[in-house]
Amino acid sequence: MTTLTAGRAARFAPAGTLMPLSGLALVLVAAAVWTPGFYSEANLRLVLFQAGLIGVTAVGQTVVLLGRGIDLSVGAVMGLTTVIVATQTDGDGGKLPAAILLAVLAGIAIGAVNAGLVVLRGVPPFVATFAVFVLVQGAITAWTRGAAAGDIPHGLQTLGSGRVLGVPTPLWVFAGVAAVAAVVLARTGAGRRLYATGSNPRAARLSGIRTGRVIAAGYIASALLAVLAGLISAGYAGHVDAQLSRSLDLNSLAAAVIGGVALTGGKGHIGHTVLGVALLAVLIVWMLQLGAGTGGQLAVQGAAILLATWLRQRGPAAAGTR
């Protein structure tokens, strides 16, 4: 890690997409060499499913990151959604719409709390959303007395484990969400206001943008997408996954950052996110195939975020003062 990599990073950074793209190619080749069974049909389908699930939350995370924020409460919202659907319906499809409505309201509430803390109180986003994560997780534990139970209605399973044209439904959902987000970010005033707010909040405010509203909308969008991901995950598992609510799900953040969305706000687009999602999904499925448990996956995610941010660093400080 000396001047060589730093120099390369500096050259690659303007291209932006080159680094995650080469990372993806590297992992795909390594997987092919290491585990010949990687390119089986079932396994590729798993990659596509993972990409769909991670992707939906990663789009939300991207919107928050672009506004100079970070959303660590994504995993808690997903867990809460699963628990709400399971406890409210217990497998009864007729009650599904009401349960989904409840989950959406909960998502909006959580997004609003995040936004309120960040915008109104000036709390650093990672502290605010981490605190919300702990609160929601605590609420789930207290509500279910530590043992969540209940079945997921059959109707939801088409969303989680169904296929359209041979491709898992979650990937279609991700594609739709990503397309909408890409258009909104690149082609609308709302998108331009978000980029302006993220790259220079003060200038944005002075030029008449209501930055508070822009940032708040980002957190609410992220929470709503987390609800959607929670529905997908519930439909896939078919039952409540008590573990899900307990894990601080970092996939969305890892995907966005690996893809090249800047943590400092205002830089990056949905293309980056899609690339990061693909890379992370391949990596996770490969890890599963190598027999790595939760521990290996957590370690890889942590290392990937660190490596990605490190490689993206430019300037003299990154050129290796050691």
Place this chain on the structure above:
Amino acid sequence: MTAVTAPAGAAPARERLAAALSAAARTGLAAWAIVALLVAVLTVADPGGFWTAANIANVLTATVVLGLVALGQHLVVLTGGIDLSVGSTATLSALLTAMLIDGYPIRTIPTILAMLLLGAAIGVVHGLIVANTRIPAFVVTLSTFYLIQGIAFMISTTPSGQVTRALADVGMRRFGPFPLALAVLAAAVAIVAVLLHRTRFGRHVHAVGGDAAAARSAGVPVNRTLVLVFVIAGTLAAAAGVMLAARATIGSPNAGQGLELSAITVVVVGGASLLGGRASLAGTLGGVALLALVESSFTLLQLPATASDLIRGVVILAAAALFVPRSHRE
């Protein structure tokens, strides 16, 4: 909470009150005031139970692990950084302590020393990355939070190992209302207090947190200070892990979960600015006492244990909303 919606032309009395309140929060007085209030409430709620030696010992025991981690966090926050990995470090240290000792008395001391070294090594890595790159501390330590927790899970996903009687005694023995483990915390507090207020290093920590660029041009060894601060935080987190293992007598891969946020809460409640340069050690200790009181009162008032996470979340959220001042640096 009302200050946000208050009209611009609020009465001067109100402004003076707000100023007094924010001064109280900054000096850590607010934390101790809430502690006093809570003690009063608990005394009224359960007069027979709260002031027993056993319960006081419970409260004080609850301060040890949290206090060790919070002291490290205090230093890191003073420099304007944050260490999200302390919970994972404590977990790894607790798990390894129990697994490496595995019931053999002769291994106790070497294992504890090894754990402290491990914590210091983790701190060196954090410090070097934060000091030499422009990656924010929270990103670095968020990554290692996952990395270290992942390693702990790779070592064991189930509680395992066994500590020796001697170490378990340190975790559990008490003299009247004073647990033996409190001596560990007292020693750590003394060391950190001396470091902060009596040494050049302490002045450097404040200088780096106040304005790193100005400190650098004034000849403060900014990088060395940052590395040292993270080393102390890592070592203290590892020590907290050893205490966790001593108390549980076995090592669990979830032992330190959530400690990082508790530690941040405590420092924030104690009046520290997350922007760096300002934090009160007395306030941080007040925060430790506050959280320890809240946690131990669950058993005292016989509330369901599953609600404790919720209350912790409420306390943390309230602390974030009320104590974190609006940041003007953008």
